[in-house]
Amino acid sequence: MSLKSDEQKAHSAEYFGEYRDYWWNRDFLDLMAQRLRLGHVRNVLDVGCGIGHWGQLLASVLDKDSLITGVDLESDWITKARERAKSIGLGERCRYELGDVTKLKFEENQFDLVTCQTVLIHMKEPMVALREMLRVLRPEGVLFIAEPNNFASHTVMSSLTEGWSVDEVIERLKFNLTVERGKQALGLGFNSVGDLIPGYLNELGAVEIDVFISDKATPFFPPYASQEQQVNIRQAREWASRGFIGWSRQELREYFLAGGGEEKEFDHYFDICVQDSKEMISAIEKQTYHSAGGALTYLIAARKRGSKAT
Ligand SMILES: C[S@@+](CC[C@H](N)C(=O)[O-])C[C@H]1O[C@@H](n2cnc3c(N)ncnc32)[C@H](O)[C@@H]1O
Structure with a gap:
């Protein structure tokens, strides 16, 4: 397909x-x-x-x-x-x-x-x-x-996520796992x-x-001097600017629902993810964001x- x-x-x-x-x-x-x-x-x-x-x-x-x-x-x-x-x-x-x-x-x-x-x-x-x-x-x-x-990448920590509560981490993991399961349930493959x-x-x-x-x-650390870091930041910025979170909003919604997620929860999860990506870009602008990027x-x-x- x-x-x-x-x-x-x-x-x-x-x-x-x-x-x-x-x-x-x-x-x-x-x-x-x-x-x-x-x-x-x-x-x-x-x-x-x-x-x-x-x-x-x-x-x-x-x-x-x-x-x-x-x-x-x-x-x-x-x-x-x-x-x-x-x-x-x-x-x-x-x-x-x-x-x-x-x-x-x-x-x-x-x-x-x-x-x-x-x-x-x-x-x-x-x-x-x-x-x-x-x-x-x-x-x-x-x-x-x-x-x-690909699920493993959701467990990689950064200067932004290290301070999150257990519930905040679990909430993101739950969303991403539900999306992954839904994609699989729709016959589109297991990520x-x-x-x-x-x-x-x-x-x-x-x-x-x-x-x-x-x-x-794929590490990030200030001043993000390498060509590789510059390329990755450009990509992350472009995705964040249009709310692309690994998948389009429509795909995410379809996968989330097919994975057993509830319709009424989707906007909440999606908004969190969009906000996370914006915070990452903002921390990069302030030269504070870093992660080993495993x-x-x-x-x-x-x-x-x-x-x-x-
Ligand atoms: C994530 S891309 C990987 C592309 C390439 N292998 C790379 O790593 O740069 C997945 C590719 O698989 C192709 N694809 C998906 N299903 C396929 C199928 N049944 N037969 C051949 N290609 C397929 C898609 O069109 C897409 O180009």
């Missing part, structure tokens, strides 16, 4: 800003490529590629002869991914086409590496997608999956599905399952059982 927001933007349009270029430490991905012996990889499939951030980043730690095929449901993203690849000199190594991860149009056993980032969190049935990803992977090929536990992927892969018969956690945090993003690797394995 393609999730459109109020303004009918293409899937995940709110999340393809410049800040997405700062999601990983490149040397961590180099280390992963070494540990998983990815030097031999030539033929890569990036499912739910969006505008290409993940596949193109991976290209930078893979052999120069590797080719990356990206598939996505959204034709706008296919066009943009092609342009983006070209603009960073990867036009020859990256090709993009429309495709559905739950019904891939590839023969089985084709790819050395099949990967995705923040795609399974949007799947009604992540097992269906994983089964397809394994099907097109060659025996002994590598699945390489970056999916988060913390990263916690479950290793078990799913085990059930599907994948082998050599390894689980890592990205070593990237996140829980798993990098899960597994191999498809070899054809000779019993």
Whole structure:
């Protein structure tokens, strides 16, 4: 299902800003490529590629002869991914086409590496997608999956939240968990599905399952001098200016109600969240806001059982 927001933007349009270029430490991905012996990889499939951030980043730690095929449901993203690849000199190594991860149009056993980032969190049935990803992977090929536990980020403290009462913290957690559960109940995916992927892969018969956690945090501290902090502040300011709290108001409301929240409570919760985001921006202006900015993003690797394995 393609999730459109109020303004009918293409899937995940709110999340393809410049800040997405700062999601990983490149040397961590180099280390992963070494540990998983990815030097031999030539033929890569990036499912739910969006505008290409993940596949193109991976290209930078893979052999120069590797080719990356990206598939996505959204034709706008296919066009943009092609342009983006070209603009960073990867036009020859990256090709993009429309495709559905739950019904891939590839023969089985084709790819050395099949990967995705923040795609399974949007799947009604992540097992269906994983089964397809394994099907097109060659025996002994590598699945390489970056999916988060997004709920964890709501527990990260900051100079603003450290003084909140237990009730104030619980109130926000309750709202965010209700929204997360509602999104899942509507068949739009579980935003913390990263916690479950290793078990799913085990059930599907994948082998050599390894689980890592990205070593990237997104800290804020005055004077917010780094380019990364500037980019993240720009994004946070833009979202706060129009009351965008991870989702649009309409999406939040739908998810909240589907998660068991009561209609009469929604405005209260929404107003709190809008107010929190405004306070964060105001504290940044006063140069008082700081947080270590932790996140829980798993990098899960597994191999498809070899054809000779019993
Ligand atoms: C959060 S974005 C991630 C994009 C990219 N992987 C990245 O990390 O930059 C999720 C992407 O999955 C795509 N998507 C959602 N359901 C899909 C499906 N069934 N098959 C292929 N792509 C899908 C969306 O269009 C969107 O581009």
